[in-house]
Amino acid sequence: MCNDTTFSKALRDEIHLGLDELARRGAQRMLAAALQAEVDEYIQRHGRERDGNNHALVVRNGRSRKRTIHCGDGELKIQAPRVHDKRPSHKFTSSILPPYMRKSPRLEEAVPILYLRGLSTGDFGPALSALLGEEALAGFSPTTVTRLLTVWQDEYKAWRKRALADKNYVYLWADGVHFNVRLEEDRLACLTLIGVLPDGTKEVVALEDGYRESTESWKTLLRDLKRRGLPPPKLAIADGALGFWAALRDIYPEAEEQRCWVHKIANVLDKLPKRLQPRAKSHLHEIMRAEGRKAALDELAQFQEEYEAKYPKAVDCLTKDIDTLFTFMDYPATHWLHLRTTNAIESTFATVKARTRTTKGAGSRGAGLAMAFKLLTQAERRWRRVNSPHLVALVAAGVKFPDGETRILPNLPSDSVVNLQVDATLEPAIHNI
Numbered sequence: 001m002c003n004d005t006t007f008s009k010a011l012r013d014e015i016h017l018g019l020d021e022l023a024r025r026g027a028q029r030m031l032a033a034a035l036q037a038e039v040d041e042y043i044q045r046h047g048r049e050r051d052g053n054n055h056a057l058v059v060r061n062g063r064s065r066k067r068t069i070h071c072g073d074g075e076l077k078i079q080a081p082r083v084h085d086k087r088p089s090h091k092f093t094s095s096i097l098p099p100y101m102r103k104s105p106r107l108e109e110a111v112p113i114l115y116l117r118g119l120s121t122g123d124f125g126p127a128l129s130a131l132l133g134e135e136a137l138a139g140f141s142p143t144t145v146t147r148l149l150t151v152w153q154d155e156y157k158a159w160r161k162r163a164l165a166d167k168n169y170v171y172l173w174a175d176g177v178h179f180n181v182r183l184e185e186d187r188l189a190c191l192t193l194i195g196v197l198p199d200g201t202k203e204v205v206a207l208e209d210g211y212r213e214s215t216e217s218w219k220t221l222l223r224d225l226k227r228r229g230l231p232p233p234k235l236a237i238a239d240g241a242l243g244f245w246a247a248l249r250d251i252y253p254e255a256e257e258q259r260c261w262v263h264k265i266a267n268v269l270d271k272l273p274k275r276l277q278p279r280a281k282s283h284l285h286e287i288m289r290a291e292g293r294k295a296a297l298d299e300l301a302q303f304q305e306e307y308e309a310k311y312p313k314a315v316d317c318l319t320k321d322i323d324t325l326f327t328f329m330d331y332p333a334t335h336w337l338h339l340r341t342t343n344a345i346e347s348t349f350a351t352v353k354a355r356t357r358t359t360k361g362a363g364s365r366g367a368g369l370a371m372a373f374k375l376l377t378q379a380e381r382r383w384r385r386v387n388s389p390h391l392v393a394l395v396a397a398g399v400k401f402p403d404g405e406t407r408i409l410p411n412l413p414s415d416s417v418v419n420l421q422v423d424a425t426l427e428p429a430i431h432n433i
Helices: 002-015 019-046 105-116 121-132 134-139 142-159 215-227 242-251 261-269 274-288 293-307 312-319 333-339 365-380 390-396 427-431
Strands: 058-063 067-071 074-078 081-085 171-179 188-196 202-209 235-238 256-259 406-408 417-419
Touching (some): 019 058, 188 215, 188 365, 202 365, 215 242, 235 242, 261 274, 261 312, 274 293, 293 312, 333 390
Parallel strands (some): 171 235
Antiparallel strands (some): 188 202
């Protein structure tokens, strides 16, 4: 009875707490339970291992000292359970709460975004307070932010020198992302490459400062990747910037080219009067989303017939790149969504590009690149693999998918075509080829 009364009183007390405090306590209990479950699973998996004296090699070891974690719900006071692992070269490390973590990833991700939007270190307090609450101020003093910037610049410098001989990016998106630099007159042209590995995983490949996306800037970047061992991609996707394509043909002439449809549609519409743009945009989408190359070319011919007489510049803008607008149709149909545009890069930097006019950008070019690197690598952890990821390995092996549905097996005559509908029933069989 006493226990029930005590419980009821505690429950009544919690009901009267504010919503923020309830959220904080709930988060703290959930984190404690998750940490305990993680340790229980580790002990269960290794608890039967014994030394020569039949003593357990993996045992519980009480709790660590209380640690304060800063997050959006305020400060969480946590005493994580500990494990004593006496096995050589083994050590238990929590994946939920790594050693020395003092801030939630949500706060860590706020820093590069705010910095690229033009905030100085002294402005982080008010900004984080508005975004995540007053408790966030405790973890980010100007000195802390400055230290983080230095650490991330060092991480970026090491990353851009890593070896790439063990990488094989089948698809490669390229784009130049521009943002301001407070202490310099020229904007930073951030040359960005994102690739797809044979298992369908997307990774950041390169991030470099390039002068106005010039051919020589792209050549310098691609030469460096090749020097570090990177093989050519099967397909590169980019907008119409001549600098990248000229550099790609010089450094990786084996790579096929696909022009970004989002940029192409925007360029075509820019050459039409506004009253015609909605109808033209719908027609351009029909061309882009056609079921195959013949259907796409038929739709393109209709567009040309309708607009060429009065708006030849719009039609010329569309047709001049016809050889590289439909390259994606020689790849698996389930990949077309990924291959038609450079959205993999555009969407990641959307928050940066949407900065307000009053901001003046990162404090220096080096800091701007480091923040862009941090923003991309943090986003990378949440990227999902491409659709039907197992088909990427077939593309890497040289298999062709004309109109997305048929393929030509490597080392067979070009007329040896095997029809292959890309659907769920056949995916296991394809995977074993």
